[in-house]
Amino acid sequence: MIFEYSQKTLDLMQRLNAFMDAHIYPNERRFFEEVAAGDRWQPTRLIEELKDKARAAGLWNLFLPDSEYGAGLTNLEYAPLCEIMGRVIWAPEVFNCSAPDTGNMEVLVRYGTPEQKERWLKPLLEGRIRSAFAMTEPDVASSDATNIACSIRREGDEYVINGRKWWISGANDPRCQLFIVMGKTDPNHPDRHKQQSMILVPRDTPGVNILRHLPVFGYDDAPHGHAEIVFDHVRVPASNILLGEGRGFEIAQGRLGPGRIHHCMRLIGLAERTLEKMCKRALARVAFGKPVAAQTVTLERIAESRILIDSARLLTLKAAHMMDTVGNKAAAKEIAMIKVAAPNMACQVIDWAIQAHGGGGVTDDFGLAYAYAQARTLRLADGPDEVHRNAIGKLELARYVSKEAVQAYLSGSRGTRT
Template sequence: MGKPHNREKLHDDKGNAAMDFDYSTKTEALRARVADFMAAHIYPNEQALFHTAHSQADRWQPLALLGEIKQRAKAEGLWNLFLPQSEHGAGLTNMEYAPLAEIMGRSPFGPEAFNCSAPDTGNMEVLTRYAAAEHKERWLKPLLAGEIRSAFAMTEPRVASSDATNIETEIRRDGDEYVINGHKWWISGAPDPRCHVLIVMGKSDPANPDRHKQQSMILVPFPHPGVTMKRALPVFGDDDAPHGHAELIFDNVRVPAANILLGEGRGFEIAQGRLGPGRIHHCMRSIGVAERALERMIRRLESRTAFGKPVAEQSVWRERIAESRIMIDQARLLTLKAAYMMDTVGNKGARAEIAMIKVVAPNIACKIVDWAIQAFGGGGVADTWLSSSYAHQRTLRLADGPDEVHRDQLARLEQRRYQNTDPARSGGYPNVMIADGLSEPGLPL
């Protein structure tokens, strides 16, 4: 189930042994329980869940069978495993949760079965940390119980939302209320009739010279007067029901002033704290998708004969199998390193590692799923799991920040490492030698 093949240790910048990737006894026990639950209740029911999702009269209604599975998981104590440092969760670190999320991610129905699906996980963490007691009672408590769902409204169609400081939605104080006006889209989970609360990010102080203190986050009940769902957005032509992604209009939406989270101007701060765990959870699940795609690809190749020998023995497929294993293990090690860093130095200290995995994990999953589709031939594009997995992993290259933004941040962090260092200590001169031996270190060619 995707455990590293050997005990892995990495070192910190000082050369000290720091990261031990051998799973703890606690983690191993939970891995076995989650894997057993998936084998008993998720995989056997997966096709039935896909069929119901695509054929029921009201496509936006929750899947009754998945609801039954959730109750089983809850009864077995396999519930809210993502939530650290809380009496409501399992108290797992990111390192401990990573292999569990990987197993859950092998099926699109896995995370919700354990009440560990996005965007609820990030929203529950925000409510746990920042919400008032009355809001925890109204929304956090039923979210933790799996009775309602939630959504996070940040992205907007009129601006490049990859730069969150661009958002234009207005959050204006008016006495004891805030008035919200704006246009949001890609609001995952909002079409779900169980969605009862939105966390909305907008500008409360657009004139603030500090662009990162212009934004606030506020809780909006849903449905609510002034909030209109314009449409459910298609994903590669599919409406992605019953979860879905909505385009919402906020027209003079009024909510109590007490609904502001943490205070005015703290929205960007909350967003950064929320998106760190959210990004790593996505990456953990992506690795699960890649592992399952590789397994299915190999089993398919071994069952087919072409040009006189098993397809699995064709050199091109052996190369792809090997490359898949290399990519998966590289992605997993990077993800575990990011998890370790988040646990030890915090999300800000791990921002380079988070940026790396957010680029790597969906890309390798996309590639391996694509190869699996190719291995299945015409059946690959008709296979519901493969097609939905490809669509989701391709979408993840945009969600929670596009690849380009993460690469840009990583490049700037890397450049900063060398700004005040002596290149003579590391051989870091731009021009060290050319073929005729005339160039000298540090001199222009």
């Protein structure tokens, strides 16, 4: 594998870096000032202004691989661009490349009907509306998605939805007009992975009740936010079902693979920016008669940070390459590996940077505390570390025995082993 960026990617990287220098970095403070100045849940003028500039610069919808709707970049070509955007937490929205909209747009591209694409995909691609993905539930261990209890029941030409969801990112934003909801259409199906379905629910449907926003380590992430929602006898047309009943897990796997790798790409950019801050701070401060950068422990942390970041980047590029060449399913182990490696790497690098900044590191002055909150959350989002590690371990064991033998062994039935 040769991770040599195409000329198309190199050109886009140059243009994207120039845009970040001209419009994103100089406005970091303005973004948070706008959020704090009024109704925190209203879109900022800054983001809307910069969206127009990004469109005009041809830096729009870069995330969709092999699609008539996006820039046509492969996952490998998109990786360094996503990393650059990830250097500033709010920047991806400027380019219409932010979660959860990217994953939802991919769902609609892959599985949506022409009518669903016209109603929902088109305005999402144009950045006129936003969306949310409602999967996690507070009353069950959602790390095992077969536990999901939200009911999606067919009644004539409609489905009736009842359930409670939380950590629904983006639901507080008034631009959020669509929920993709995962629930059970057939709770008695003998195959637990065919009990679930996904359905499109317009935000303004009667019975959709947003209870509260959920802060992360005290940050409300306004105007994006994360919500707890009750679906109380919500009725939508039967045509809103995605792909058909019992296809929820199939859709989830198609959605979460790209979503997971995008999170990792962005985290690498965030960690890279954090290392820059750590180095500059360590060079500028003096303690015990010499620069902090000259202290051996600081040098070791800087070196380890570089090793960790570059290792995570290479693993991410390998996963992207496999997704492009053999498909998401065949790349499942590599996707799981980066989903563990990248958030843990970012948490460690940010923690060391906080330490190098002293008391300033835990304030909002340097953006490190907020960065840590984001990175730590991603050890849970899109599947916790433990689930991914289990999957990696099983896939590794399956190199030596069949998958069925691995499952039997781990469930307590020893069976025949080789």
